[in-house]
Amino acid sequence: MFIPPTEGVENPNKSYEASFSSSHQEKSKIVVEKVDGVVEPNVSVSRPPTVFSANSSSSPGKAVCLPAEFNGVPAGLPARFSKSCGVNSEKATVAAADVQVTSTAVKRKQEDAQPIVIKRKRGRPPLYDRSSTPAAPTRAPSPAAAPTPALPRPPTATQHHVEPPHLVLPEASLSKSARVQIPGEVSHDVPPPLLVVENDYRIGSRAGVGTPNLHRVSRTQLNVVSWVVYLTSHVTTATATSTTAAFTCHDKTLHILDITTGEMLLPPLQLQGRASQLFVQESTIMVLTTDATLTIWDFKKRKRILSESVRHLVEGRNGGVKCVQLTAEGTPVLLLTSGEAFTRCQELEAWLLLGDVASVRCLVQPEYTMLPLCHPTDNCSRPLASLLHQTAAYCGSSRVSRPIISDDARQNLTEVFINRMLTSAQYLRSAHDYKFWLKRKIQFFIKEGLEKKLRDIFDDLLGPKDTTLTNNQEGLTWKPKIMDYDKKALLEEFLREILLAKNSLQLQRLYSEYKEQLDTTMIDLI
Known part of the structure; x- marks a missing residue:
């Protein structure tokens, strides 16, 4: 690496003098500071060596010959500099010098490992190593070696990831204290019994660090506790009938108890998921879990009635x-x-x-x-x-x-x-419900003036016009009642809706026609 001298400044500590020959027999001296260390690999020369020509102001010589001992450079390198001329020759010389300097530095690194010397520019104070361990040198990849593509790793057992089941419905939740009224006989003097759920229940003042959370379910009436059950899992849903108390917990369990004594009718049932809805009717229990699975049991017969996904x-x-x-x-x-x-x-x-x-x-x-x-x-x-x-x-x-x-x-x-x-x-x-919506349908047809559709309904309610049912197919298929209601009574009630409508004059002829037939039929029945 060539460092040009500063004009007019002479360094008294001359450790080395390099003489340069030229055609004019002039000599210029350069002060070179020796560094005892190993050149860090993969450090390219920041500036290529300069070849002075006859027009150069610093050195009038045509060629520059570097000493063989300069910073570990081989002796044959200065000869290449002296023979080079022109731009193309200069580029080739710089490339060859980079390769030789790098290879020599790597070879010296392998032979004798020395501490890395931090390079500094001239005129600046030296930089001190602030870390106890020097950074490891980075070796430059060979230009001839092509980069090897990274191969995908085969899947291993540790890389297997199981996705949790998708929750379609939210989990049911109860407040810290909940009360469910137990159905039964209602008395104005005595309040009804209650199924009381108390989550995170503390027993006295003994609760401390490491004490498990306890959850309490009890039956009370007039502040008198009939029975108590303690659980270690949070109660999420609770319901009660006149004979049974049922509740689910966060640990996916279903508990079924006798409402009078608090005895367990069955061991806890383990559900497929956490409960989202719970319903109890007599001896039938229905649970809807967070994964949208609906299950129905008859716990007295110990039989499952239904288990189906409603996702x-x-x-x-x-x-x-x-x-x-x-x-x-x-x-x-x-x-x-x-x-x-x-x-x-x-x-x-x-x-x-x-x-x-x-x-x-x-x-x-x-x-x-x-x-x-x-x-x-x-x-x-x-x-x-x-x-x-x-x-x-x-x-x-x-x-x-x-x-x-x-x-x-x-x-x-x-x-x-x-x-x-x-x-x-x-x-x-x-x-x-059927009568209510049939009446709504009649009101809709009257408002819209749909006379033909009204006739279809009135004909079915009136029945066959011929009272003789012998050899009459229509009379054989016609039924006098619909959903426990007499059809002729319904017709009489629906005909009044025509008189109450705003467009009653438009349907007056229809009203008179069916009213007359209905009256005739009623007289014949009498």
Whole structure:
């Protein structure tokens, strides 16, 4: 590495003098500082050696000859510098010098390892090594060797990752203290008994570090505790009947106890997942887990009635599951917060949709989507209305923003909605619900002036015109009752709706025609 001298400055500490010959017999001296160390490999020369020409101001000589002992450079290298001339020769000489310097430095590194000397520029103070261990030199890759592509590692047992099951439904949760009323005889003097759940229950002041969390379930009445059960897992759901208490825990267990004594009727059942919904009716227990698996047991008969995934019913729908129930006949019902109610048909082994989806209800005329008033005691008499009322999706539907569609489309969607309600009530065998929606259908046809569709319904309610049923196919297939209601009584009630309608004059002829036939039929029966 060539370092040009500073003009007018002479260093008194001359450790080495290098003489350069030229055609003018002039000599220039360069002070070179010796460094005892090993040149770090893979350090390229920052500036190539300069070849002075006759026009050079620093050295008028034509060629420069470096001594053989200069910084470990081989003796043959100066001869190459003296013979080089021109740009092409200078580039070739610099490349050869880089290769030889690097190879020589690496060879010296292997023969005698010495501490690495930090290079510094002239005029700057020396840099001191602040670390106790010098950095390992980085060896430059050979230009001839091609980089080897990284091969993918074969899968090992430690790299196997098992994805956790996707939770379709959230896990049920109870507050720190919850109370469930136990059904039974209601007395105004004595309050009803309660099933009390106390999570993270502390026994006195002995709880300290390392004490496990205890959870307590008890039956109390008038502040008198009948029985107590302690658990080590958090209670997530709890329900009670007049004979049974059931609750689930965070450790995927289901506990079934006698409500009077607190004795376990069965050992804890291990569920497939954590509980999301729990329902108990007499001796039947229904559990819906977070992976959308619905299971029904009859714990008295110790028999599983149903175990089926309902993932297809809850995925892709707005909202979650409000609750699960059993009808009076033991049919499972799944209620969603969006307003849909699904019931399972055992014969078809499929789930049926009761009511309609929210996307259809917002397109229906609002006055026909309102549900009838339903009391909690009407669960058996009006099962459809009771189920849909629990979803709270049909209440106040007239205030929902409705898209703008054509009148024909809205009229058709309204008729389809009412027909679905009629079919749902007929499947549930609910006479009250069926009569309510049949009356809504008559009111809709009267408002829209659909005389032909009104005649189809009135003809079925009136029955065959010919009272002689012999050799009359229509008379043989016609039934006088529908869902426990007399058809002729229904016709008389529905004809009054024509008189109450605003367009009663338009349908006056229809009213007179069927009213006269109905009166004639009633006289014949008398």
